[in-house]
Amino acid sequence: MSTVEFETGPAEPAEAQAVAEAVTALLRELRGDPSHTIPGLGAAVDEAIAGKDGSGVLVARDGERRVVGVLGYTTQTALRLATPYRHVQELWVAPELRSRGVAALLLEALDARCAADGVRRVEVCLPAEQFPSYPRTLAFYERSGFRVIGPRVIKDLS
Ligand SMILES: CC(C)(COP(=O)(O)OP(=O)(O)OC[C@H]1O[C@@H](n2cnc3c(N)ncnc32)[C@H](O)[C@@H]1OP(=O)(O)O)[C@@H](O)C(=O)NCCC(=O)NCCS
Numbered sequence: 562m563s564t565v566e567f568e569t570g571p572a573e574p575a576e577a578q579a580v581a582e583a584v585t586a587l588l589r590e591l592r593g594d595p596s597h598t599i600p601g602l603g604a605a606v607d608e609a610i611a612g613k614d615g616s617g618v619l620v621a622r623d624g625e626r627r628v629v630g631v632l633g634y635t636t637q638t639a640l641r642l643a644t645p646y647r648h649v650q651e652l653w654v655a656p657e658l659r660s661r662g663v664a665a666l667l668l669e670a671l672d673a674r675c676a677a678d679g680v681r682r683v684e685v686c687l688p689a690e691q692f693p694s695y696p697r698t699l700a701f702y703e704r705s706g707f708r709v710i711g712p713r714v715i716k717d718l719s
Contacts, residue, residue, distance in 0.1 A: 567629065567663055569670040572610045572618035579628035580618055581606045587631075587653035591688050609633055615645070619670050621654070621663045630654040632667040636680065646682035647675055668705050686713050 609616040615636030633651035654663045
């Protein structure tokens with residue numbers, strides 16, 4: 562697995578459009594809906610890049626500084642932990658560059674940021690089990706040191 566041609570770092574404001582496109586591509590893939598759009602995404606990306614309320618965006622760039630991977634995260638405190646933890650909200654790698662270690666690099670970069678910020682836990686929610694690549698996604702996270710703690714349930718309020 563060769564990763565030398567990629568570098569990671571916090572997304573820069575000039576990369577906001579590329580980040581928004583990556584998040585849209587991720588949602589389209591997960592939902593199986595090639596026309597899915599996310600109202601308000603541009604503003605949300607700008608705030609995350611600015612680090613608002615503990616959020617952040619890490620990107621992986623290729624040798625020509627094109628954004629080829631995106632990791633969005635938030636930071637919150639749970640009473641049960643009594644300390645801040647991070648949640649990986651989005652993780653996406655350009656399809657043509659998958660299985661070359663880009664996502665692993667992004668998770669390593671997040672670990673380094675967590676260490677610098679005194680954050681000692683990272684959580685992530687997997688796609689639904691019906692998602693065709695679910696077994697590979699699960700294998701990827703387990704290889705990256707995550708353990709399964711149980712399904713997530715959500716409710717949308719209108
Ligand atoms: C999951 C994903 C971020 C991994 O990125 P990556 O850069 O290919 O990951 P790495 O190269 O570091 O690790 C490779 C492993 O990722 C997983 N992976 C690779 N392609 C994948 C795909 N299309 N779908 C799901 N998992 C994949 C596999 O476990 C792979 O190991 P393998 O090559 O031995 O099968 C990337 O495939 C992706 O963007 N998938 C679609 C979106 C998604 O599922 N995101 C996670 C939501 S929680």
